[in-house]
Amino acid sequence: MLWWPGHRCRSSVGWVRVALACLFACLGTAFAAPVVWVIASDTGSAYKEATDALVQQLERGGLRGSDIALTNAKDFHSQETPPKLYIALGTEALRSVLAVEPRAPVLAALIPKSAYERVLRDADRKSVSFLSVLYLDQPVHRQVNLVMLALPEARRIGVLWGSESVQHQNQLQVLARSHGLQLNEALVTQSGGLFAGLRDVLESSDVLMMFPDSQVYNASTVANVFLTTYRSRVPVLAFSPGYAKAGGLLSLHASAEQIGRQAGSMARQLLGGSGNAVQYPAEFVVTVNDRVARSLGINLNEVDLSQRLQRLERRP
Numbered sequence: 026m027l028w029w030p031g032h033r034c035r036s037s038v039g040w041v042r043v044a045l046a047c048l049f050a051c052l053g054t055a056f057a058a059p060v061v062w063v064i065a066s067d068t069g070s071a072y073k074e075a076t077d078a079l080v081q082q083l084e085r086g087g088l089r090g091s092d093i094a095l096t097n098a099k100d101f102h103s104q105e106t107p108p109k110l111y112i113a114l115g116t117e118a119l120r121s122v123l124a125v126e127p128r129a130p131v132l133a134a135l136i137p138k139s140a141y142e143r144v145l146r147d148a149d150r151k152s153v154s155f156l157s158v159l160y161l162d163q164p165v166h167r168q169v170n171l172v173m174l175a176l177p178e179a180r181r182i183g184v185l186w187g188s189e190s191v192q193h194q195n196q197l198q199v200l201a202r203s204h205g206l207q208l209n210e211a212l213v214t215q216s217g218g219l220f221a222g223l224r225d226v227l228e229s230s231d232v233l234m235m236f237p238d239s240q241v242y243n244a245s246t247v248a249n250v251f252l253t254t255y256r257s258r259v260p261v262l263a264f265s266p267g268y269a270k271a272g273g274l275l276s277l278h279a280s281a282e283q284i285g286r287q288a289g290s291m292a293r294q295l296l297g298g299s300g301n302a303v304q305y306p307a308e309f310v311v312t313v314n315d316r317v318a319r320s321l322g323i324n325l326n327e328v329d330l331s332q333r334l335q336r337l338e339r340r341p
Contacts, residue, residue, distance in 0.1 A: 058106035059094035061292065064122055066098050066115025066135075075114055075135050075285035082289020086296070101125070112292055114285075116140045123148040130155035130295060134288040135281065137161045137237045139189035157295060157302035159288050161237075163264065163277050164305045165196045167334070168234060169204060171277050171311065172262055174333050175325055176232055181207045183230030183259070185222055187240035197234075213241050223250060227257040234262045235273070247271060260321055266312045275313045275325065279306035309334070 061083060065072040076095065083093055094108070098117040103125035111127050113119040114135045122131055123144065133141055138160045145156075172179060182201060186194055191212065201208045209230045211222030219241065227233065233254055235242060242250065251272025254261050263273035279287075287307055294300030311334065313327040 058104065059108050060088055060092040060296070061110050061112060062094045062096070062101075062104070062108045063112045064096055064098055064101045064114065064118040066113075066117035068097055071281040072114055072135070074281040075288070078282045078285030079112065079114075079134075079289040079292070082286055083292060086289075086293035103127075109296055110292060112288060114288075116144060119144050120148070130157070132157050132159070132288065132292055132295060134159040134291075135161055135284050139192070139237060143189075155295075155302070157291065157300070159284065159291055159304050159306070161279065161284065162305065163279070163309060165193055166200055167309065167338070168262060168277055169197070169200050169206070170337055171275075171330065171334055172232055172234065173204065174337070175262075175275060175330055176260065176323070179231035179260075180205070181209055181229060181231045183209045183226035183233045184236070185211050185213055185219070185226060185233075185238075185241050186236070187213045187238035189240060190236035190238035193236055213238075219246060220249065220253065223253055227254065227259045230259055232260050232262060232274075235264050235268065237264050242268070255317075255320075258321060260317070260323065266310070269312045269314050272317065273314060274317050274321065274323065275311060275327070275330070277309060277311055279309050283308040283310070 063076060063079060065076055080093055080095075084090070098115070098121040101118070101121045107127065107129040109129060111122050111129055111131045113122045113131060113133045116136050119131075119133045119136060119141070133156070136144075136158070141158055141160065169182075172182065182197075184194075184197065194210070198208060200206075209226045211218075211226050213219050213222055247268065248271070251261065251268075255272060260274035261268075261272065263269045263271075263276040265278050266276050269276035283306060287304070291300055291304060309331070311327045311331040313325045313330070318325050
């Protein structure tokens with residue numbers, strides 16, 4: 026029996042109980058389940074930038090470092106005590122989270138809309154209490170506005186649709202009609218027809234608007250696509266800075282940091298019981314390929330374009 030000098034035995038037992046209670050309370054705090062789990066598809070620079078911006082936003086909302094757990098899709102596994110929110114950055118991260126049948130809301134970010142919908146088709150989402158998403162894609166109206174700002178004389182827009190991107194067709198058709206623009210479209214099927222469709226579209230288009238679609242634009246096709254558009258002297262609005270550098274005239278995209286910052290703001294709203302479950306990037310970057318612009322005789326300034334596009338979106 027424990028006995029401390031100067032105290033009776035019963036008093037000693039009471040102090041021991043208090044000490045043990047404090048110890049277990051401290052251990053419980055030290056090993057408490059994280060409030061948020063952040064799962065990244067990869068460890069590359071883009072995911073690190075997004076994660077850093079995301080964590081900064083969460084900490085601004087009052088979370089501590091110990092409240093946020095970071096891992097990657099390969100190492101992620103189910104938790105006995107679920108967090109209040111899972112945040113999946115990228116396609117593979119979302120697959121990993123849904124595979125463990127999470128018992129908490131899930132926020133997906135840094136993922137194209139087509140990839141997000143493909144993952145949902147393949148997964149059983151019955152156990153997910155709430156699912157929200159921040160798409161990587163730019164909204165269609167913003168792309169149309171950029172074309173009109175950068176190429177005001179362009180009235181004919183060419184588009185190649187694949188099985189993933191064709192979901193945007195109706196919206197683009199409505200926007201084109203409302204702005205007095207003509208759409209020249211071709212559907213690329215699994216059996217081929219990409220370059221036949223591309224040649225037909227370019228013959229009667231002032232600009233080619235690219236939409237993310239692995240069936241149309243991928244490592245095997247994109248070099249020849251840009252070579253064909255360059256020979257036809259048709260400028261291209263791309264959806265990534267890599268494609269702008271590869272031969273597009275300009276690109277419209279959100280940076281990883283911008284996505285991470287907005288995902289953090291969404292997470293704070295979701296933890297507070299509010300927020301929009303589906304969002305597109307609020308911030309964006311316009312990139313101009315000066316070499317292509319000079320070859321086409323077009324004078325563009327990416328900072329000016331970005332500012333004008335932002336002002337246009339702020340109009341009531």
